[in-house]
Amino acid sequence: MAVPTNEHEQSLAYAELALQQIRALRLPAFPRNFEIWYQYATGNNAELNRTINETLARKGSLDDADIDTVYRTYLSPSRMTDRIDAVGGRVLDEINQVLDMMDAAADSTTTYSESLADAGKELRVGSDDVVSLRGILQRLIDDAKRVEITNKKLEVRLSASRQEIERLQESLEEMRSESRIDPLTTLANRRFFETALGDAVAEAKENGEPLSLLMTDVDNFKAFNDKFGHLTGDQVLRLVAISVKQAVKERDIAARFGGEEFAVTLPKTALRQAIELADHIRNAVMAKELIKRSSGQRLGRVTMSIGVATLHANDTPGSLIERADACLYAAKRYGRNCVVAETDPKYCRVAVARRA
DSSP states (O other), X not given: OOOOSSHHHHHHHHHHHHHHHHHHTTXXXXXXXXXXXHHHHHTOXXXXXXXXXXXXXXXXXXXXXXXXXXXXXXXXXXXXXXXXXXXXXHHHHHHHHHHHHHHHHHHHHHHHHHHHHHHHHHXXXXXXXXXXXXXXXHHHHHHHHHHHHXXXXXXXXXHHHHHHHHHHHHHHHHHHHHTTBOTTTOSBOHHHHHHXXXXXXXXXXXHTOOEEEEEEEETTHHHHHHHHOHHHHHHHHHHHHHHHHHXXXXXXXXXXXXXXXXXXXXXXXXXXXXXXXXXXXXXHHHXXXXXXXXXXXXXXXXXXXEEEEEOOTTOOHHHXXXXXXXXXXXXXXXXXXXXXXXXXXXXXXXXXXXXX
16 A cells, blocks of 8 residues: 555545455444444554454454454543542542541540530539449540541551552543553554644743654555565564664654654754664564564565654644654655655655645
């Protein structure tokens, strides 16, 4: 398939792949089915792809129950909301239980105060009856013990609730992390990348600092995927992700942009430095030989094409992405396995051709 020249063409290519799958499996072209196969075509949800591949390998097709399970598990918009609501409900339950115990402790303290007041009245009467005095003291001792027991229970409950709420907060943080990380590569996902890029552009302009962007793509990935299977294709994407992670600094933002395409935001990095980093990533990926885990079969090496752009004064995040993507397209057009920057004549020729 030809390299899409923009996001519109890429979306249409994914849509066509989704329809091909629906036709091949003789499934109804319902919106839900299209959404599932569109996501499958993008490769953005590794767990969804893995589940579908395993089901197809086992059954040869997907029935209504399989489709329903895939949709509810991986695509239902209420899935993350349900999990957050469940955690929130448990926090409220903890709070309500603590409030109930506090009410019980307050009642116990009120009862003890009333006992003290009654004892004071009896003592002011001036009774010399030793038995009566002992009775008053015993009643006060018993009431004090009840208050002590109630307060200890409350203390234990508060400690347990604090630990439970801390654990629930960790669960919420994990869900927050899940919402911004691509599950297959553990890089940032596209949504988080776009937000972070917007922040990085604003900060670079405010501070007058350089900012560069890499757009990368695995060469001939579809042919590799078709030949060796999706699971091996996933292995390729993980290999690329590892190489990218090892090359970037903590301040940089590496993300899976979609399918076999990756993006790297490089704050405080000029164009020349970004080109050097891009070439380092390209060489690191090419140096690793792929071996099929199940059989030990040597699958060869994969290469990458990379486009590099740097922030201009009038840039928006979108225009920076567009220019880096045009550089990537130039790298694809001029033989793949290379780095093309916006200062490269190859980029200039492609940019003119695309505008024509």
